[in-house]
Amino acid sequence: MPELPEVETVKRGLSPVMTGARVARLTLRRKNLRKPFPRAMKKRLEGLKVLGVSRRAKYLLVNLENETVLIWHLGMSGQVRIYKKGDKVPKPEKHDHVQIDLSNGVTIVFTDPRRFGLMDLAPSDEIPTHPLFKNIGPEPLSPAFTGKVLALRLKGKGTEIKLALMDQKVVAGVGNIYASEALFRSGISPKAKAGSISAVRLGALVREIKKILKKAIKAGGSTLKDHRTTDGGLGYFQNSFAVYDREGQPCPGCDCNVARTGGIKRIVQGGRATFYCPRRQR
Ligand SMILES: [Zn+2]
The missing domain is CATH 1.10.8.50 (Helicase, Ruva Protein; domain 3)
Structure with missing residues (x-):
């Protein structure tokens, strides 16, 4: 199961390629992972610019325009692959459930064979009080953890x-x-x-x-x-x-x-x- 260092590593991989780019196309190849994808997810995300990628506990937070945050958990066996502009993106395999094509030519593929992953959308000001985060203690790497x-x-x-x-x-x-x-x-x-x-x-x-x-x-x-x-x-x-x-x-x-x-x-x-x-x- 990906733990904090793995999620942080994925965050550090995603941040430079996503920040500043727009979501050109979101492809969802199923209706759900652990939970259904949020309603109208494709429509709500496409066209938005990514302002940055952060992490809280084992969740990736993709911060977008319009105060929108994509909450993303990799689940038990989720993997993220990044294809740079010009890379050949292979034909989707069975468990490549989500694909994000960005305006800068980067493609991000989320593979989740066991489907314990999660994607949700929330307004950015609701993140601190969001049910997933409101009771979570300090980040172990933050100065607040002494x-x-x-x-x-x-x-x-x-x-x-x-x-x-x-x-x-x-x-x-x-x-x-x-x-x-x-x-x-x-x-x-x-x-x-x-x-x-x-x-x-x-x-x-x-x-x-x-x-x-x-x-x-x-x-x-x-x-x-x-x-x-x-x-x-x-x-x-x-x-x-x-x-x-x-x-x-x-x-x-x-x-x-x-x-x-x-x-x-x-x-x-x-x-x-x-x-x-x-x-x-x-
Ligand atoms: Zn010993």
Whole structure:
């Protein structure tokens, strides 16, 4: 599933090619993805100039003229391909459900095999109070997300820290993989009670969350260069995992005898897999 770094990477790919161009043609090859496309979507979008592309949590926000915002979620398996002017756009395949042709000759294709993606339109001034966004916590990469802010949000919470990090109301879109990785890097057990972790340790956790997300975005950015010539696969950061999906292996820098300790442990929290080192995370 695309997580924040993947969505940010897509945003950074789309922003320079979309900004300033007009939607010349919108092609919808079905009536719906996870939900029906908004009413008269084609008519409402065609002709509008794109003012910019931003991101909130795991949603892309295409800001257009007439105070119109296209809210776009990539779902579980959604992929975006960008064809520059002069590129040959291949014949649409089965799951190429949406195509956006821009006035600058760029074509954007959204492929969503499992159709968990979403597209909606909203007036720009309604975004902060929109049902999808009104209860979402701070962006993890924004200066507004600090150890102090996290401590305040976790105050009195008896939930396990891993689950608290996955709660969108606490912080937006950290995601399952990066929550495990950041907890490992800050030496905090995923099972620690959220409200009982010291402000200093939460400060370290926030720094590690920012670091790992930035690192993942960087890895994605370099992949995006040939996004349009490859199958557009998301999830190129897997080579850098310290604990995620590494059950039974030694964690990086660990001196423990895996035969005796069992190495990295996998547990399930809130239905999602968590990976951690019980020796180095307390
Ligand atoms: Zn270890």
